[in-house]
Every structure is written in C-alpha cells, then in structure tokens.
C-alpha cells in the first residue's frame with residue numbers, strides 16, 4: 001500500500017459564486033514529484049493553494065471537500081495554520097526574498113518556530129538549508145548581504161532554502177521558474193531532482209517539457225476539473241483522454 005503524504009477528496013473551490021475547482025481528488029506521495037499542468041486559468045494555482053490553506057488569505061475563496069496531511073484534516077478547526085504552512089512550504093512564481101540579509105531570510109522561520117536554541121544551532125540550520133538549496137557556495141562569504149541583491153535564480157534558491165529551513169514535509173512550487181532564464185531554470189530543475197524523496201514536491205508549470213523532465217506524476221487540469229492524473233511517462237506518451245492529448249500536442253492552451 002502506498003503511503004500518501006497528502007490526499008485531497010472531492011475538493012471544490014469557489015471565489016464567491018464562481019467555481020474555480022470542481023470535485024478534484026488527488027494523492028501526493030513522498031517519493032514522487034507531482035506536476036500540475038493545464039491551460040491558463042484552469043485552476044492549477046487555486047488547487048495548489050488549497051494544500052497549505054493559502055486560499056484562506058482570499059476573502060471570497062471557499063473550499064469544500066477534504067484534504068489530509070498524514071491522515072489529518074488540514075481544514076479542521078484544531079489545525080494550526082502557521083504550523084501547517086511550515087510543514088507544507090511554498091515557493092512562488094516571482095522570487096520574494098525579505099528585504100533582509102541572506103542569513104536572516106533563512107534564519108527567520110526557524111527562529112519564529114523555535115527550532116534553534118543557540119546561535120550555533122541557527123548557523124547550522126542556515127548552512128544546511130542553503131546547501132540543500134544549492135546556494136551555499138555562492139553566498140557563504142556574503143551572508144550579511146541583502147537577499148534582494150542576488151540574481152533572480154539565486155533569489156529563487158534562497159526562497160527554497162527559506163522553505164527548507166523550517167523542516168517541511170511537502171514543498172509546493174507555483175511556476176517557480178517562470179521569471180528565470182534557461183540557466184537558472186536548469187539549476188532549479190536539478191535541485192528538484194536532488195530534493196526528491198526528502199520532501200514531497202508539487203510543482204505547477206506551464207512548461208510541458210519541464211513537467212516531463214522533473215516529475216514522476218502529472219495531473220492535467222482543464223476548466224477547473226482534473227481530467228487525468230497518472231505517471232508522467234504515460235500522460236505524455238499515451239494519454240487516456242482526448243483533452244490531455246490535445247493539450248500536450250499543443251492543440252490548445
């Protein structure tokens with residue numbers, strides 16, 4: 001039996017009266033990178049954001065259905081949302097480091113979550129996180145420089161280090177490379193390979209080649225519904241649904 005890290009069952013999301021996600025069920029596993037693909041406006045980001053309750057920040061948004069993390073309902077009243085967002089971290093489309101030093105960007109989360117007692121513990125967490133994010137060698141001699149002074153690709157890896165620093169179990173990435181050049185994109189993709197297995201990773205991408213390169217499972221969304229979900233190789237070589245085939249062959253999107 002597969003041990004699902006997260007399960008979503010019959011999830012619908014509304015913005016006011018408008019339904020953006022219609023009855024989606026999906027499992028997220030530890031060992032796989034899961035890609036969400038589909039044409040613009042199909043609801044990929046909306047669904048991704050239900051997985052760590054980022055939709056709570058949108059006043060008109062309402063979520064129906066059930067989403068569990070390790071078998072616990074993340075929408076239950078006893079769920080601590082701050083804790084949830086540490087366990088299910090997020091990396092956004094546009095790198096968004098705090099206007100603080102590189103060190104502080106990574107140290108902030110562990111400090112507010114009480115993960116480090118002494119300064120030396122915090123130093124260790126910062127180094128480990130930056131190493132895992134593939135950024136340590138580039139920044140180790142300038143940890144006090146501002147995070148915002150880094151290149152776009154470095155900033156995105158800093159944001160990944162920031163997510164890693166609070167010891168997450170799941171990392172959600174919402175088009176993490178869309179603001180990056182091909183070299184910086186390749187570095188993030190490499191990093192996703194390295195992080196696979198340690199964290200359950202879910203990535204929203206417009207780029208089908210990217211989905212094929214980085215993921216083992218792919219979910220294709222269309223008009224708020226989950227059309228097809230399966231092994232990435234099967235989705236790209238032998239899709240079951242006509243709509244999936246049309247999308248991956250570039251007929252629309």
Ligand SMILES: Nc1ncnc2c1ncn2[C@@H]1O[C@H](COP(=O)(O)OP(=O)(O)OP(=O)(O)O)[C@@H](O)[C@H]1O
Pocket residue numbers: 015020038039040041042043044045046047058060206
């Ligand atoms: N805050 C919001 N208020 C109202 N409607 C919204 C809001 N955010 C998204 N929507 C609508 O929900 C639908 C799904 O949007 P969403 O951003 O999730 O799609 P997407 O597949 O991620 O698109 P893209 O690839 O363009 O980012 C769209 O019709 C969008 O206009």
